[in-house]
Amino acid sequence: FDPEDNVNLTCNASNAAFAHPPENAVDNDDQTWWQSKKGVDTVQFELNLTQTFELVFLFFEFGHSYRPRGIAIEKSVDYGVTFKPVEYIVLDSSVDCNAVFNVSPVANFLGLTDPGTVLCRAFSGSSDKTSGDFLSVRILRDPVNLPRPGQSPLDSALLDFMRANYLRITMKEFQPIAISSNADFFSIAELKVNGRCVCNGHASSCTIGSTAS
Numbered sequence: 001f002d003p004e005d006n007v008n009l010t011c012n013a014s015n016a017a018f019a020h021p022p023e024n025a026v027d028n029d030d031q032t033w034w035q036s037k038k039g040v041d042t043v044q045f046e047l048n049l050t051q052t053f054e055l056v057f058l059f060f061e062f063g064h065s066y067r068p069r070g071i072a073i074e075k076s077v078d079y080g081v082t083f084k085p086v087e088y089i090v091l092d093s094s095v096d097c098n099a100v101f102n103v104s105p106v107a108n109f110l111g112l113t114d115p116g117t118v119l120c121r122a123f124s125g126s127s128d129k130t131s132g133d134f135l136s137v138r139i140l141r142d143p144v145n146l147p148r149p150g151q152s153p154l155d156s157a158l159l160d161f162m163r164a165n166y167l168r169i170t171m172k173e174f175q176p177i178a179i180s181s182n183a184d185f186f187s188i189a190e191l192k193v194n195g196r197c198v199c200n201g202h203a204s205s206c207t208i209g210s211t212a213s
Helices: 022-026 093-101 156-162 176-180
Strands: 042-062 070-076 084-090 119-122 134-138 163-172 187-197
Touching: 022 042, 022 187, 042 156, 070 093, 084 093, 084 134, 093 119, 156 163, 163 187
Parallel strands: 084 119
Antiparallel strands: 042 134, 042 163, 042 187, 070 084, 070 163
């Protein structure tokens, strides 16, 4: 169902013509999308980067769905065995950081000194869109463009925070409008990850391994 156009969409995971599998989120085509099972209000989307990078930027374009109440972005350096949080994004940081993820709101880096600070901040813009809705996560800058601590002079703890070879995105809880609109599912049209090779800034080139999955 596309709540914006008020029309039904055919979805069938067993039929390739009507399926919305995870690979649709990383195919560089925003006309295709991954879609979760209807009515399941906590889902996880995992991305194997196949080698270790230093994360710089993540970009999400949502598909035919409303934003979740909260998104947790986690990273792993052992290919998905253990995870550490990178950032939390919620509808209302004054309530949802604690209610959804049991963490305190941290909107920006103002006055902070820990390079491993994990933000829990609110989405920007309107929360009632079902197409053309975007989310950007900058590892080295906060939403008000303050730099993450540890960049000057360069702190090894910052490099540790940036390094990842596997990502997990958890989407939790539907907005009331999603339930009332019969759009109780999550979707991602495009997920892009920008990073750099682990070379301490001294390499003249970066060799990329096999395609992420």
